[in-house]
Amino acid sequence: MTLVQTQPRPASANPVHRTVVEVMDAAGPRVCDDMSVEVALAVMAAAGTGRLVVCDQDDQRTGLVTQAELAAVRDSSAYTDRLRLRDILSTPGILALSR
Structure with a gap:
């Protein structure tokens, strides 16, 4: 008989049991909600990621915002250079422009 030693797997090793916080932490860099859309897109490009935790x-x-969502908002008629991430997340329908 051969003995096998096992070690417990960390909770993050099983994606089914990950918490929302763990998923959002793994989603991308964290940024403040007062960041403009243009700056957020620049942060994504510099970080080489397609999403940001707000x-x-x-x-x-x-x-959470994605590069595709921000690009669609930037290209929409609702866009102004004063638009902040908090505005995008709190305004019903604005992210629908990206879908």
């Missing part, structure tokens, strides 16, 4: 002033996660 946090409020208290560093609480408020949402």
Whole structure:
């Protein structure tokens, strides 16, 4: 008989049992919700990622935005250079422009 030693797997090794916080942390860099769409797109390009975790002033996660969503918003008629990530996440329908 051969003895086999096993070691417990970390919770993050099984994606089914990951928490929302773990998923959002793995989703991409964290940015503040007062960041403009253009700056957010530049951060994504520099980080080589397609999504950002958006946090409020208290560093609480408020949402997740993707490069495709931000590009669609930037190219829409609703876009202005004053548009912030918090505006995109809090305005019903604005992200629907990207779908």
